[in-house]
Amino acid sequence: MYTLQQHLKYNLWATEILAGMLSNLTEEQWSKELVSSFSTIKTTVYHIWDAQTIWLHRIKGGEVSVWPSTEFTGTKEECIKGLVQSAQNLVDFFADKDNTFLEQKLHYKNMKMIQYTTPIEEIMFHTVNHATHHRGQIFTMLRQVGVTQLENTDLITYVRSLQ
Numbered sequence: 001m002y003t004l005q006q007h008l009k010y011n012l013w014a015t016e017i018l019a020g021m022l023s024n025l026t027e028e029q030w031s032k033e034l035v036s037s038f039s040t041i042k043t044t045v046y047h048i049w050d051a052q053t054i055w056l057h058r059i060k061g062g063e064v065s066v067w068p069s070t071e072f073t074g075t076k077e078e079c080i081k082g083l084v085q086s087a088q089n090l091v092d093f094f095a096d097k098d099n100t101f102l103e104q105k106l107h108y109k110n111m112k113m114i115q116y117t118t119p120i121e122e123i124m125f126h127t128v129n130h131a132t133h134h135r136g137q138i139f140t141m142l143r144q145v146g147v148t149q150l151e152n153t154d155l156i157t158y159v160r161s162l163q
Contacts, residue, residue, distance in 0.1 A: 005094055010158045011127075012084075012087040019083060021142060022138075034144050041141050044141065053086050054068065063108075103121065105117050
């Protein structure tokens with residue numbers, strides 16, 4: 001049976017592949033204005049990093065009122081490293097969590113300060129799905145800035161790699 005822990009490892013695997021492609025970008029490609037949910041590859045990466053960081057922070061009992069990336073002033077390389085680390089942090093935190101923990105309902109406020117209650121496992125499946133969605137956007141953006149060598153990050157490719 002495919003578990004949340006395996007899904008988080010998939011997310012890390014796909015994030016590491018993306019990081020490899022992003023590390024080869026020029027600053028111009030990284031920051032080029034494009035038509036997508038976010039205007040640049042850089043801001044799309046920030047968004048994935050923010051979401052992974054925020055959800056883990058909330059699950060650990062913290063509250064969030066600002067996007068973590070608003071305070072980030074580092075380099076492209078540091079950003080990519082932070083993105084990968086946020087995916088690794090999810091794998092590490094959930095490595096030993098059992099179903100009792102995963103079924104717990106988390107009470108939290110979103111960035112608009114609206115209160116919600118959601119089981120932790122559903123939040124984490126959402127977090128990976130969210131990252132997958134935006135990775136797909138980044139792949140399209142990479143094509144727009146001239147990158148032609150794109151690696152496959154499909155879930156089935158990951159699952160097959162384990163066999």
